[in-house]
Amino acid sequence: MATQVDSLSSPTTTEKSAFYDTKLRVDNDETTVAVFTSQNTPATTPGREIEEYQLTELPAARVSSNVVSVVGSDVPTPxxxxxxxxxxxxxxxxxxxxxxxxxxxxxxxxxxxxxxxxxxxxxxxxxxxxxxxxxxxxxxxxxxxxxxxxxxxxxxxxxxxxxxxxxxxxxxxxxxxxxxxxxxxxxxxxxxxxxxxxxxxxxxxxxxxxxxxxxxxxxxxxxxxxxxxxxxxxxxxxxxxxxxxxxxxxxxxxxxxxxxxxxxxxxxxxxxxxxxxxxxRESGTSKDNLYSQIMGLKVVHLLAFFALAYVGVEFTLAGMSPICSFSAIHTNFDFYLGWIVTFIIDKRHGGPSSGYISSGFFAGMTLGRVGLLWLNKLVGERRVIWLYLSICLGLDVVIWVVPSLIGNGVAVSFIGLFLGPIFPIIMNRTAKLVPHWLISGSVGWITGLGISGSAVLPLVTGAMSDRLGISSLHPLVVSVLCVMAGLWLAIPGGDPHRSE
Structure with missing residues (x-):
């Protein structure tokens, strides 16, 4: 349902808050909250049409008295x-x-x-x-x-x-x-x-x-x-x-x-x-249970398989897994690190310190998730994924064909840097493409299926390495990155349910 809200005065402070455009109505048997926010539209816009959202679990006593009023009365400035x-x-x-x-x-x-x-x-x-x-x-x-x-x-x-x-x-x-x-x-x-x-x-x-x-x-x-x-x-x-x-x-x-x-x-x-x-945010009106609603969303499954491929690449390159032991390479140190360390030791003749390459990958990932936020905003989250996937694909090809121990180690760190922002973007897209009341369950399914990639792809890599050698790692990684690009192309680019 919709209602009309009188213009509200802005606080004298320059602080921004959802309190600016908030009005609560207290009925006899329930509490409803009418909310709209607009960081780009002045709060004093008269006659703004807003939605009323049910808040059955919010007693009026729990809300600060100076932001609660009966409909029709003036709303004090917070x-x-x-x-x-x-x-x-x-x-x-x-x-x-x-x-x-x-x-x-x-x-x-x-x-x-x-x-x-x-x-x-x-x-x-x-x-x-x-x-x-x-x-x-x-x-x-x-x-x-x-x-x-x-x-x-x-x-x-x-x-x-x-x-x-x-x-x-x-x-x-x-x-x-x-x-x-x-x-x-x-x-x-x-x-x-x-x-x-x-x-x-x-x-x-x-x-x-x-x-x-x-x-x-x-x-x-x-x-x-x-x-x-x-x-x-x-x-x-x-x-x-x-x-x-x-x-x-x-x-x-x-x-x-x-x-x-x-x-x-x-x-x-x-x-x-x-x-x-x-x-x-609003609650759902569907009579179906949440499991049915979530499993009925095509975009959730696309994001889940994208997450599976992403986590699989992460763990195949630098994740720590005992699956590496199935390799025909019998170096004690590399049993417990990602396949990229196995490749560096076997093909680039690295020593035990090659294990630090895995740490460089995760350090790059941590830095990328914060340090590249400006680039995500500048380019746009949907378009920047194409950039990150292209760079990671190119860097993996460099590791594949350039026989340089130091160069390969640096390239691995940069792969971590550009892979890092991808998973937060997956979560952001989930929030924009999935109704708000289904986000928690959808995130659970996406991350749950994604974590299975930490076992599936390293296992496939191990089987291929036994038959074809450790060099088969890079054709597999390149292929999975291409699959990720295809899945990202299939994921809608709009924002039908919400905006930030």
Whole structure:
């Protein structure tokens, strides 16, 4: 339904906030909020037609008295203190999710350096060692689907807390180095918990002002965690009490629980967004369940397979995986690093220090997610993907044909730099192409299918390397990058549901 809103006076401060153009109506049995924001249109535009969105979970008592009024009465200008309070709530919530993503990167970056210690302690073969990746992927995919149900039943804040608790349980199980079946099963808990936190963090981030910039920042926190964690885990992997590394992870998980609880107070997303001065979006009217609605969206599946190819390229080049052990190359160091390190050692005659090339890849990825934000805005997110894919394809061909150890190492870092911004853009496109009430579940499905690429493509690379040699890595990567270009061409370029 639509209504007419009288012109509202702008605050004297230069601060920008959704409070500028907000008016609440309190009925006898429900609270509705009428919101519109326009950073380019003056707030004093008279007769602006807006939408009324249902907010059944927002009692009037929870809204500041100086921004609530009965329809027909004057709406007081929000004070500077109200604006500061809203901005502070936004910053605290975003900071909590930044640490949440850092801890996710820390978790993923831990696996590679710890694999030698895990294998030596349990005296197991590589095929059994690979169970940690299988259980982690199963947990993540299960969490991605469970997120849709839990979001409906528990809401944003409680679902985040459940995810953080599952992550803590995983580290509690791993720290004492229990029997291997239980140790591997712990990855099921961590994958499940990370999937819940991942989806909820994305739906909050895309609801904020300047969401594209904030998406790049929060994804960079993941890359920074993945970069720092191996530096610490490597020190523990050579110790007799190697599993004590998970005590550090446990401490981070405890802090994560406290931070998330204090920042969001187990509240639903609409309540949190109103407190942060953000726009509250509409709810769906379809009678179909959310699973059916999400699976019925073609664009979600296109983005999911694009994410699968992207994650597959990332892990094939520099991801840490025991699948490398299937290679016919018997260098101890390269068992635990990406295939690009195997290629450098075998074809470019690199030494054990070649492993740092993998760190250079992730450092480039972290830098790219923040440092190239200006280019994303200048060129446009849809067009800039073509630029990034073209550069990465060219750099991989350089590694393939130019026999230079240093040159190849630099090229790998630059591939990480230009691959880095792609995943945040995937999330931004999801927010623009998917109805708001389906974003959380859609992100879960996209990331859940994407994480399977971390196992599928390295496995294919290993099989090809056994038959054709490690040089087959680059034709495969070039082919997958071309597939990504084809998928991106099929993804709509419009913005039918929302604008930033």
């Amino acid at each position: 004070s500077l203190e109200d604006l500061k309070r809203a901005r502070r709530a936004e910053y605290i919530g975003f900071a909590a999710l930044m640490f949440c993503y850092f801890l996710e990167g820390w978790n993923d970056g831990t696996n590679g350096p710890m694999l030698p210690a895990i294998q030596a302690h349990y005296k197991i073969k590589f095929a059994i060692l690979a169970l940690v990746y299988i259980t982690n992927a199963c947990g993540f995919i299960t969490g991605a689907f469970a997120n849709i149900y839990l979001s409906q039943k528990l809401g944003f804040g409680k679902t985040l807390l459940v995810g953080a608790l599952f992550q803590l349980v995983a580290y509690v199980l791993q720290a004492p180095a229990p029997p291997y079946p239980l140790f591997a099963m712990a990855y099921l808990f961590s994958g499940f918990g990370l999937a819940l936190q991942n989806s909820q963090a994305m739906v909050f981030t895309v609801s904020l002002r300047n969401s594209s910039t904030k998406m790049g920042i929060i994804q960079a926190c993941y890359g920074f965690g993945a970069f720092v964690s191996p530096l610490v885990a490597t020190q523990f992997s050579g110790m007799r009490r190697w599993s004590y590394h998970y005590l550090i992870s446990m401490g981070g998980a405890v802090f994560n629980i406290i931070f998330l609880t204090l920042a969001f107070r187990l509240q639903n997303l609409d309540v949190i967004l109103v407190k942060a001065g953000q726009v509250v």
